[in-house]
Amino acid sequence: MLDGKHYINGEWLSSGDGVIEVKNPATGELFGTVPNGGKDEATRAVEAAAAAFPEWSRKTVYERSALLMKWHDLLLEQKEEIGRILTMEMGKPLSEAIGEVEYSASFVHWFAEEAKRMYGRTIPASKEGKRIQVNKQPVGVVASITPWNFPAAMIARKIAPALATGCTFVAKPAKLTPLTAVKMVELAEQAGFPKGVINLVTGSASAIGEVFTTHPDIRKLTFTGSTEIGKELMKQSSERMLNLSLELGGHAPIIVLEDADLDLAVAGTMASKFRNAGQTCVCGNRIYVQESILDEFTEKLAQAAGKLKVGNGLDEGVEIGPLVDQGGYEKVDQHVRDAVDKGAKIVVGGEGKAENGSYFYNPTVLSGASSDMLVMNEETFGPVAPVMPFKTDEEAVKLANDTRFGLAAYFFTESMSRGTYLAENLEYGIVGWNDGAPSTAQAPFGGMKESGIGREGGQEGLEAFLETKYISIQV
Ligand code: ADP
8 A cells, every 4th residue: 555645845745635545457456545625726836836946947957967866767667666666556467567657767867868958049139239039948837737648657757858948847647647756756856856846736626727827937838638628627727827738638549551571560559549548649549541451451450469368467578457447438438339339340359347436348349330430539548449441641631630539540551652742731739650559759749630738748848847038228
């Protein structure tokens, strides 16, 4: 049993309205608790971050980066332990969980280095005696709200650039997965960040969210989660013109052209679709396959999906863990039933088992999918791969773009010209060309349309935490 706490102004506190229980979705067992904090805790954390800001932002980027590097080293040293916590609170296989910790650390490393290059510029003036300077400075106190599907990475890729630029931080992890965040913040404390620079508050999302969107000391809110909550937060913070980064839902298409390397296409589809049991915002949600290779592709995909080992993520060799909760399980099952009702065929999988607080769903491939099915329109967040045929490249792009989302899209082709056409015409922030796993610390991650605003990772991910100040000088 883990007993998590808030971390506010360098102290571990357990105030709040009782506790939140964290359960293991593979077994239904109670795994730990965190305090059910609210407005008071959030306000204190914001005030601590505001008090710490002047000194932290005045430090040189070299001092800040050195602390981030210490944190990075500790995260890697303890990746197995953090990975175990992560698996036990959200279910993903241990190897994926450890991989997520490494991925998180890679953001800390990359931003610790990149922040040394937050250059401003000087611009030639049009009048003698004028000097035009453009400076970059940290936005100020940043608040984050993050989801349960990547309990470590979603926080790391927000905290790292924010701290590197000189911002101070208040994090609210997801209710289902707060203990990974608690562990990461313990390591940040060990790394030696000054008090108030990083704060963590657990508890009521709406109460804490309200403080984050309305408190005058908050200068930026960075959120990863559903489009619906993202819109709600945008409304709440509109009075203050709050600087927002929103990484929201997706509904990724995967397009397989007839000239694709089929084994590569199957491997890429497996990587995109079944990682984290299909519970990622960049998961392929609908697969469009050119008619002439439809049967061969579907058969190979079903074979690969049928071999995946389902079980408790702590067990050796497990590749698909449980879905995170009952709601998640029911949604996946509903998508499969709806597809079957509308004419899809189950090639493999198509059922699961939810009992005693554990929620396993078998990797599923559906053939004969059509555009009227829920699974082809709404985020499934589960291990279900519906396959639908298309005739021409133009049709594939049209089908792929016919959604309010625009986060990630994937396609497989060996043709430079067809691939270029697809890459340039897909209305998505992230495009994987023969690549089912494009995300990496040095590249900008984020969506178009209702998938959000802003980018995380890359130079853009640093810029997100900077204000641009233009200084006009008459000498
Ligand atoms: P998910 O499907 O990933 O759970 P949500 O958008 O529901 O997506 O949740 C993402 C994060 O947003 C979680 O940390 C959750 O606690 C938080 N959240 C949910 N509702 C609100 C709200 N009204 N205000 C602020 N945060 C919220």
